[in-house]
Amino acid sequence: MAQDRGVTPRSENYSQWYLDVISHGDLIDDSPVRGCKVLKPHGYAIWEAMQRDLDDRFKATGHVNAYFPLFIPMSFLSREAEHVEGFAKECALVTHHRLRASADGGVEPDPASQLEEPLVIRPTSETMIWHMYGRWIDSWRDLPILVNQWANVVRWEMKTRPFLRTAEFLWQEGHTAHATRAEAEEETSRMLDVYASFAEEVLAIPVLRGRKSARERFAGAVETYTIEAMMQNGWALQAGTSHFLGQNFARAFDVTFQSEAGERELVWATSWGVSTRLVGAVVMTHSDDEGLVLPPALAPVQVVIIPVYKNKDRETVMAAVDALHAQLEGRVRVRVDDRDNLRPGAKYYEWEHKGVPLRLEVGPRDVKRGAAFAKRRTGGDKFAIPFEGAVERVEEILAEVQQALLETARRRLDERTYAAESWDDFVRLIEEQPGFYQIPWGGDDADEDRVKDATKATLRCYPLKQPPIEGLTCPLTGKPAREWAIFARAY
RNA sequence: ACGGCUGUGGCGCAGUCUGGUCAGCGCGCCGCUCUGGGAGAGCGGAGGUCGCAGGUUCGAGUCCUGCCAGCCGUACCA
Numbered sequence: 001m002a003q004d005r006g007v008t009p010r011s012e013n014y015s016q017w018y019l020d021v022i023s024h025g026d027l028i029d030d031s032p033v034r035g036c037k038v039l040k041p042h043g044y045a046i047w048e049a050m051q052r053d054l055d056d057r058f059k060a061t062g063h064v065n066a067y068f069p070l071f072i073p074m075s076f077l078s079r080e081a082e083h084v085e086g087f088a089k090e091c092a093l094v095t096h097h098r099l100r101a102s103a104d105g106g107v108e109p110d111p112a113s114q115l116e117e118p119l120v121i122r123p124t125s126e127t128m129i130w131h132m133y134g135r136w137i138d139s140w141r142d143l144p145i146l147v148n149q150w151a152n153v154v155r156w157e158m159k160t161r162p163f164l165r166t167a168e169f170l171w172q173e174g175h176t177a178h179a180t181r182a183e184a185e186e187e188t189s190r191m192l193d194v195y196a197s198f199a200e201e202v203l204a205i206p207v208l209r210g211r212k213s214a215r216e217r218f219a220g221a222v223e224t225y226t227i228e229a230m231m232q233n234g235w236a237l238q239a240g241t242s243h244f245l246g247q248n249f250a251r252a253f254d255v256t257f258q259s260e261a262g263e264r265e266l267v268w269a270t271s272w273g274v275s276t277r278l279v280g281a282v283v284m285t286h287s288d289d290e291g292l293v294l295p296p297a298l299a300p301v302q303v304v305i306i307p308v309y310k311n312k313d314r315e316t317v318m319a320a321v322d323a324l325h326a327q328l329e330g331r332v333r334v335r336v337d338d339r340d341n342l343r344p345g346a347k348y349y350e351w352e353h354k355g356v357p358l359r360l361e362v363g364p365r366d367v368k369r370g371a372a373f374a375k376r377r378t379g380g381d382k383f384a385i386p387f388e389g390a391v392e393r394v395e396e397i398l399a400e401v402q403q404a405l406l407e408t409a410r411r412r413l414d415e416r417t418y419a420a421e422s423w424d425d426f427v428r429l430i431e432e433q434p435g436f437y438q439i440p441w442g443g444d445d446a447d448e449d450r451v452k453d454a455t456k457a458t459l460r461c462y463p464l465k466q467p468p469i470e471g472l473t474c475p476l477t478g479k480p481a482r483e484w485a486i487f488a489r490a491y
Numbered sequence: 492a493c494g495g496c497u498g499u500g501g502c503g504c505a506g507u508c509u510g511g512u513c514a515g516c517g518c519g520c521c522g523c524u525c526u527g528g529g530a531g532a533g534c535g536g537a538g539g540u541c542g543c544a545g546g547u548u549c550g551a552g553u554c555c556u557g558c559c560a561g562c563c564g565u566a567c568c569a
Binding site for chain 2: 013015016019030032034086089090124153155157158159164165169171218237238239240241273274275277306308309310311313340342343344345346347348349350352361363364365366373382491
């Protein structure tokens with residue numbers, strides 16, 4: 001079934017391409033539970049690599065990790081009015097704590113074990129954490145609290161897509177408490193910058209920093225800041241958010257502190273998070289019609305060495321492979337594929353599908369001339385890398401590939417950021433030419449809804465970098481322009 | 492959640508309309524041999540209560556009902 005081994009081309013069916021890349025890359029498997037996926041070792045390794053790098057960045061900015069419970073008393077969710085409205089529709093509940101044998105031979109909840117108050121499986125942890133912060137915060141000397149947690153959360157989504165939207169997902173959520181508004185605002189912006197530089201430096205995904213409109217803002221936040229990435233089909237993907245929560249949660253959970261001046265004041269809050277959705281962002285940003293492409297800085301395996309030999313050459317080839325492996329190990333993430341039941345060609349395809357940035361082939365001819373035969377995952381002809389000094393050359397190549405991926409993605413973001421002259425113009429263009437539309441926006445919430453109803457495009461953000469807008473008129477509403485806004489179709 | 496389509500060994504499918512050698516094909520998998528620079532070949536094997544539960548019938552993969560899951564579209568959302 002040679003024809004079934006490939007990936008559906010992007011041009012033919014972009015959604016199917018995405019699913020094919022993930023399945024050929026061996027990242028995920030279906031689970032028996034609706035909307036829940038299994039992260040297979042290669043998929044999880046990508047998330048682990050993200051975790052490691054992000055965790056270092058959080059620590060470097062003064063944060064510490066902690067862990068809060070999965071179960072939240074249902075009454076907590078109702079404390080903050082907007083928050084409950086935002087999440088009520090997608091909460092899973094635990095109502096019993098015991099099963100018993102049922103008449104049909106199976107099991108059923110034991111009615112006697114019904115909980116007095118159902119527990120919500122956390123869709124996010126603001127409520128639990130602010131309940132706890134109430135116990136921890138007494139004086140200005142207890143502040144700031146800069147805590148992050150790595151956790152799973154559950155949001156009962158109707159429509160799921162691997163990595164981009166699943167019922168259960170892995171993420172980190174930072175929750176900080178501050179004595180002043182300015183300090184909390186500064187934290188919000190600092191963490192947005194952490195996300196943006198992580199996305200660009202490690203994931204090779206250029207992002208647009210912006211502020212969410214009221215309609216798109218996190219339920220319970222005063223302001224939500226976002227990094228928006230552009231996928232290869234021109235759709236936007238919210239890749240991370242940082243929220244200025246004001247005093248909303250402090251008020252809801254009655255968290256006050258005594259200031260230096262001796263006054264009782266409400267605590268200021270932020271929260272910020274990124275999730276396994278970022279794996280989907282990487283897949284969609286860099287992969288091609290051959291399959292997965294991983295940026296070297298993120299790739300669990302950066303270099304794979306494939307021995308090529310006839311039986312009579314086995315020993316000499318393997319000696320050279322082992323020497324090369326020893327040279328690279330510790331400097332780059334390298335793996336030797338010495339499986340004897342596959343021919344080299346089959347291995348090439350497999351590792352290409354898994355997104356490994358660089359492949360080194362070592363056969364009798366290579367041993368003779370003292371160089372490995374190399375191939376970049378991202379294209380170009382095969383080329384020789386002399387065994388001597390190979391590790392430096394390999395590191396150079398990985399750095400080049402990393403850079404090239406970022407540049408390609410950045411070019412796409414730039415080239416596909418458009419303007420629209422009028423409502424009709426916009427409605428037509430967003431369909432024919434998906435991308436980011438930079439609009440001098442003058443509309444209100446209702447106008448925003450009208451755009452969405454007509455085009456499915458949403459106001460992704462108000463970019464933090466705002467060109468002058470004085471005197472411009474909003475092409476979509478005819479009203480005086482207030483602020484530049486990005487509109488796009490989004491995941 | 493709504494509408495359309497789909498569910499048959501691990502994967503991709505044929506068979507369903509017209510109920511009765513209809514449990515089949517390709518790939519993959521296991522064993523051996525020859526092989527080995529882009530998905531190798533030969534020979535020999537293993538593997539399926541036909542998504543689940545009821546119903547109609549002498550007889551159900553095939554017909555009926557319900558449920559579950561997946562895909563596409565729509566609505567909602569990180």
